[in-house]
Amino acid sequence: MSGLAASIAAAKAAAARQLSIALLESDSNLGGRVRSDHTADGYTLDRGFAVFIQEYPSSQQLIDYDSLRLSQFSPGARVKLAGREELARVVDPLRGALQDWWLALSSPVGTWRDKLRLLPLIYTVLTKSIQDLFYMEEMDTLTCLKKKYHFSDEFVSSFLAPFLEGIYLTDLERQSSRMFHFVFKMFTVGSAALPAGGMQAVADQLGDKAAGLGVHIHCGKSAYSIQQKKQDGTFIVDVKCEEGISKYHAKSIVIATTQQVATELLSNNILSQSLKKPISPLSQRTVACLYYALPSPAPLMEPILILNGEGAQYRNNKPYPINNICFPSVVQKTYAPQGYELCSVSILEKAMHDYDGDYAALDRDVRRQLAVWFPDCAADVMDESVWVQKGLYVIPYAQPSHFKEEGCANVHGGRDCNMFCGISLPEGMFVCGDYVATSTLNGALESGVNAGIAAATYLTHI
Numbered sequence: 001m002s003g004l005a006a007s008i009a010a011a012k013a014a015a016a017r018q019l020s021i022a023l024l025e026s027d028s029n030l031g032g033r034v035r036s037d038h039t040a041d042g043y044t045l046d047r048g049f050a051v052f053i054q055e056y057p058s059s060q061q062l063i064d065y066d067s068l069r070l071s072q073f074s075p076g077a078r079v080k081l082a083g084r085e086e087l088a089r090v091v092d093p094l095r096g097a098l099q100d101w102w103l104a105l106s107s108p109v110g111t112w113r114d115k116l117r118l119l120p121l122i123y124t125v126l127t128k129s130i131q132d133l134f135y136m137e138e139m140d141t142l143t144c145l146k147k148k149y150h151f152s153d154e155f156v157s158s159f160l161a162p163f164l165e166g167i168y169l170t171d172l173e174r175q176s177s178r179m180f181h182f183v184f185k186m187f188t189v190g191s192a193a194l195p196a197g198g199m200q201a202v203a204d205q206l207g208d209k210a211a212g213l214g215v216h217i218h219c220g221k222s223a224y225s226i227q228q229k230k231q232d233g234t235f236i237v238d239v240k241c242e243e244g245i246s247k248y249h250a251k252s253i254v255i256a257t258t259q260q261v262a263t264e265l266l267s268n269n270i271l272s273q274s275l276k277k278p279i280s281p282l283s284q285r286t287v288a289c290l291y292y293a294l295p296s297p298a299p300l301m302e303p304i305l306i307l308n309g310e311g312a313q314y315r316n317n318k319p320y321p322i323n324n325i326c327f328p329s330v331v332q333k334t335y336a337p338q339g340y341e342l343c344s345v346s347i348l349e350k351a352m353h354d355y356d357g358d359y360a361a362l363d364r365d366v367r368r369q370l371a372v373w374f375p376d377c378a379a380d381v382m383d384e385s386v387w388v389q390k391g392l393y394v395i396p397y398a399q400p401s402h403f404k405e406e407g408c409a410n411v412h413g414g415r416d417c418n419m420f421c422g423i424s425l426p427e428g429m430f431v432c433g434d435y436v437a438t439s440t441l442n443g444a445l446e447s448g449v450n451a452g453i454a455a456a457t458y459l460t461h462i
């Protein structure tokens with residue numbers, strides 16, 4: 001997504017100069033971490049559960065929402081609490097009817113005090129700009145929730161932990177309070193949605209936009225080495241593809257990959273002189289997603305996120321792997337064929353570690369857990385011919401760390417795009433990607449725009 005944003009921004013910024021821009025993608029299709037598979041029998045499986053957050057400033061700037069045909073999640077969440085059969089409701093009273101205030105206050109998730117303590121948090125995110133939220137004192141999110149906002153342990157473990165860990169894919173102790181305020185603002189002000197064509201539609205739209213601006217898109221081309229000619233500063237990119245090996249020559253280059261791939265591409269030649277020690281890799285979060293197809297109706301026909309609020313003992317470990325689930329087809333009908341629904345189950349790193357590749361055991365334990373959550377459908381959930389497993393995605397480089405690591409991804413607006421991990425890049429070379437800004441789609445897009453404009457500006461002045 002950062003590479004697409006960069007190529008669009010460069011093509012627009014240098015429209016009068018008619019630059020020749022090539023976008024090289026190693027995969028067979030565009031999108032990187034924003035990909036979807038469309039099965040022959042009519043299901044859309046995003047490669048990992050993801051939502052389109054409409055409030056992101058960079059998305060608003062670059063993406064045509066109407067043509068995505070978005071369907072929104074209901075605000076709030078449903079929560080499976082320990083010892084309660086019915087899923088409890090967390091309501092966002094700011095965006096519902098008057099009666100939602102009563103639902104919010106009477107919800108068994110959190111105490112009355114927790115609900116009152118939400119007010120200063122909501123006030124903060126509503127009155128501060130995103131930039132101001134990133135200027136606030138930084139601490140880990142658990143400390144922030146407990147010491148700054150004084151939420152009870154029970155409210156944190158039943159709602160805030162599964163919600164935020166489902167977004168940033170790691171413990172609250174390893175999340176930044178700035179990123180917490182940012183995402184809380186995005187969800188408080190705007191909506192989460194799914195596009196009719198799956199998350200891939202967002203990438204496809206940007207791909208079409210780039211192609212329309214004259215960008216030459218080459219999928220299946222993997223850059224494996226970059227050098228710079230001493231004489232005139234031209235970059236030479238060696239590329240592998242099915243047909244063999246080829247070379248691209250460019251006056252300017254933007255590397256729009258993960259930090260790991262950028263390190264590989266830069267360490268051998270470009271930065272070999274300036275590297276005093278090896279670049280330390282930023283930790284990456286892993287996430288997995290299990291999909292089940294089931295006959296309609298889904299056990300919950302409400303377009304809402306369902307969180308595991310049973311407590312730390314019964315979440316993100318073996319034999320209780322689930323962090324959160326959702327029925328994407330209830331949010332966006334196109335995700336399943338008529339008469340069927342799709343269930344998406346998110347499993348975080350800790351649980352995946354416990355299962356250590358034993359996916360049969362994972363599937364069995366997910367079914368057992370879901371059968372308890374939905375007792376009326378327990379037999380169907382356990383029956384592999386009724387709830388049919390449609391796919392399992394394990395994504396090892398899902399998100400870069402955004403807290404307490406050198407160069408971590410929580411810089412709103414992005415870092416300098418002509419520096420890589422604190423080292424200056426040669427003139428005309430730029431980097432982008434979520435690790436350069438924030439570990440979000442917004443971060444990827446904004447860093448891409450920065451790099452694209454910088455490349456176009458550079459080319460206009462040489």
Ligand SMILES: Cc1cc2nc3c(=O)[nH]c(=O)nc-3n(C[C@H](O)[C@H](O)[C@H](O)COP(=O)(O)OP(=O)(O)OC[C@H]3O[C@@H](n4cnc5c(N)ncnc54)[C@H](O)[C@@H]3O)c2cc1C
Pocket residue numbers: 001002003024025026027030031032033034047048049050051052053221222223224256257258261287395397398399432433434435439440441442444
């Ligand atoms: C399961 C999942 C759910 C997520 N959910 C959300 C969400 O709900 N909201 C949110 O804001 N963010 C979410 N994210 C994070 C968001 O998707 C990413 O931050 C963003 O897409 C990263 O984009 P990027 O361009 O920085 O990197 P990438 O998407 O990693 O793009 C890098 C590209 O470079 C290509 N590439 C790699 N090596 C080479 C090479 N040698 N030559 C050529 N090309 C190469 C890759 O194939 C890839 O296409 C989620 C991520 C995952 C994995």
